[in-house]
Amino acid sequence: MAVGEPRRVGYLYALPALLVYVAFLLFPLLHSGWLSLFAWDGLSLGTWAGLSNYASLFSEEGAAAAFGHVGVLILFFSVLPVCIGLVLATALHRVRIRGLPFFRTVLFLPQVIAMVVVAVAWQRIFAPDGALNFVLGTEGKAWLGDSATALLSVGIVGTWVQTGLAMVLFLGGIGKVSADLFDAARLDGAGPAGEFRAVILPALRGEIGVALTLTVIAALRTFDLVYMMTPLGGPGGSTTVPAYEIYQRAFHTGQVGSAAAIGVVITVLAFLVTYVITRVAGRERA
């Protein structure tokens, strides 16, 4: 469709933004692809490595572990918040909630707080003398210092951050569903489960897609949280993630090419996730 009138001056308007964008985002991205083809320590002259940096990501244990940990984090950052959000939205929509703006403000609040601050707050909770041990009666357990529980603990923080987002999205979406649909479902004799399947799930498809995309990408990009909460990749390297590997390899262990390759892989994954979820959820392009 031909929106707007023909104007060459459009190039001039778009130019400054394009220049900054190309110089500081697009060019670095391509440069990352280029660097990923070399074995380079960041100081001396690099040597051509072809695709071997990518090949070793599959064979080498450290990289595989980092991507495996992201898989676990996705459960906590995405699956759990979306499930909780759906259950709650279903349970809550029948009652006209007084003070809904208050609840929305509070539930969404974790989304706007710097991750480094979130990390400090939760470090205290997971500490041997922290609130979690007090509640569970497990005296002196260092949740973040134990390789069996460190990743789990980071995951719980992810659930804390993302659940509010899912709930706000779903409560908003459910508010737009016409009451007639619920009445019709009830007339057909649908119980809560039937109502959920027949009305709520189809109505919230778009919102579920948005929530999944946002949270899966947040899990994929996790850095601040693990870097702050579990220094040096956690006990026994149990909380390494791709972004942490990028940082560590590029700036500490002199494997710039390998770091760049991981960067390319998470970029491709981010695009894939966005594409697939948008397709499945069938959301219209804005």
Place this chain on the structure above:
Amino acid sequence: MTVSRFERVGTYLVLGVFTIFALYPMLSILFTALRSEVSGQGGLHWENFGKAWTEARFGSYLFSSLIVSVSVVAITVVLSILAAYAFGTMHFRGRDALFYLMLLGLTVPSEAVVVPLYYDLRDLGLTDTYASLILPQVAQSIAFGAFWMRTYFRSTSRGVVEAARLDGAGHWQTLWRVLVPMGRPALVTLIVLVFMWTWNEFLLARVMITSEALRTAPLGLQFFSGRSDTSVPLLAAASVLVALPVVVLYLFLQRHFIRGMVDGAVKG
């Protein structure tokens, strides 16, 4: 719809549990920040904030964050308005291709470009400067800005633009005297989101900044928390200081935060 009292009570109970879950970590850090550094001493110790500000140098870190955030917001907003005006209201060859090229930037994770950025900026002698934080973050925000403002420009009625034209306004005046003032809500959303992203950014500062004088607030907090002699109440007070500006902004403009993060989320 009639709902039983049982259901009503249950609803608030569930909401209450999740509200406590959301609030507890934040309230606990706030209370910790007011505790005495000497254990066992009671009372509220507001001086912790003063100590974090001066002795722990968070005044300086917050100032760095302010410079970087305000610069990123200002540049991003102006460049996004200009580009979105072209993409949304004008017609020129390659317009859509250029726009989709910019849309790509919405999905590129900043973690993926931080390594080449470091070496590129080092070659330019720009590492360890505010510019090394500002320019890359403008580039990352501009994709969203151009997308967000284009949606606004396309939603404004052509009649408004034509009326301005009849009054003798050129494209420049039409943009700044008519469209931008009308687009205040969309602009406020853009401003608060870019401010929040920039204020909370950590990895880029970790990689680029080595001088203590240039440390941003999140980077300062990471160093402070890593020191063995840091007392828990001071660390908590510093954390509150780091989080406070965005939280205050959020409390006043929460609709903008939620709308921007939710509506602007998946852009196709």
